[in-house]
Amino acid sequence: MSDQMAGRGDLRGDCARCFGLCCVALPFAASADFAIDKRAGQACPNLREDHRCGIHTRLRDEGFSGCTVYDCFGAGQKVSQVTFGGQDWRAGPAERARRMFEVFPVVRQLHELLWYLNEALTLPAARPLGDELRRVLTATEELTRRTPEQLAALDVAAHRQEVGHLLLKVSESVRAGTGGRGKDRRGADLMGARLRGAGLRGAHLRGACLIAADLTRADLRGADLLGADLRDADLTDADLTGAFFLTQPQVDAARGSAGTRLPASVTRPAHWTAGV
Structure with a gap:
């Protein structure tokens, strides 16, 4: 992996600093990817008290291949350690847990956008768009640092659309030089x-x-x-x-x-x- 890509450690999931949010906040349906149904906000039965997966080494064999290909782009540790200041959803009031599960998918989307924006800045063909990319990247990073209440009210779809238009410009520039x-x-x-x-x-x-x-x-x-x-x-x-x-x-x-x-x-x- 290139040094530029490897430097984005805060945009990679770090389960040791997360309270198992992806295993609770997100829903999944019984399918080829998941062995059971689970609603949003319900803890996966494989989640242990220490927030680790009890079948991590056997996920594919147990029918949970969907878990093996998921990445929160670092949103888990951001929400756990920054947005909620290290407060465990298990130990607090139900309202805090509910809000944490509500905010996690929002931050996950923002972190995914940060991943694309950072990658765009490494692409030579996108250099003419550098100033605009850095402006939008900074704005997106600022959004991830907002309060739980502000994040819950954020129109993340509108922000995705703005970033998407810019990434489309990047795409056109890069693909034009492929031959x-x-x-x-x-x-x-x-x-x-x-x-x-x-x-x-x-x-x-x-x-x-x-x-x-x-x-x-x-x-x-x-x-x-x-x-x-x-x-x-x-x-x-x-x-x-x-x-x-x-x-x-x-x-x-x-x-x-x-x-x-x-x-x-x-x-x-x-x-x-x-x-x-």
Whole structure:
């Protein structure tokens, strides 16, 4: 991983400094990703009193693969240690716990935006947008430091839209220099699509549904993959060199091989080589 990307330690989940918020605040439904149903605000039965997962080493075997590909982008420790000053939701009044669970998804969205904005600042093609990127990044960081009441009332969708417009400018600048055809497949439904060996260099795949798509040996160099759903997508021997706005959870949810070429912003998942 590049030094620039590795320097964003505060935008990576640190479970040791969190009160297990993702295991309580978020809902999930029984599916291929989760073995049971759980409503928002209800603690997962696998969550121990010390806020650690009781089946962490067996999550995939126990039917909780969705947990293995989740990342809060550091929102868990921010809400636990900064927004609520280290106050454990278990030890306080029910109202504090409720507000903590309400605020966590908001901060998680803001931290994800910070991840993209930080990455944008490392892209040479985006240098002309540097001042605007830094302004929006600073504004977003300020939002994450607001009080619980202010965060709960925040129109995070409107802020995402503002940041999204700026990131779209970045995408256009980066993809213009890829030398590829730059196909626009924003939001496309490509579930299960046969894209083996496809030429997707410089493609705009923002928000595309690529669940279980066959991308074996596909050329995804310089592609915009912001928000693309890569669950169970086959990236065997695919080339993602220079692909951007690709997060670790997206890669972790896909399948790949030792021959898959990844951008420096992410690491090769251990389960790829383990054959899981």
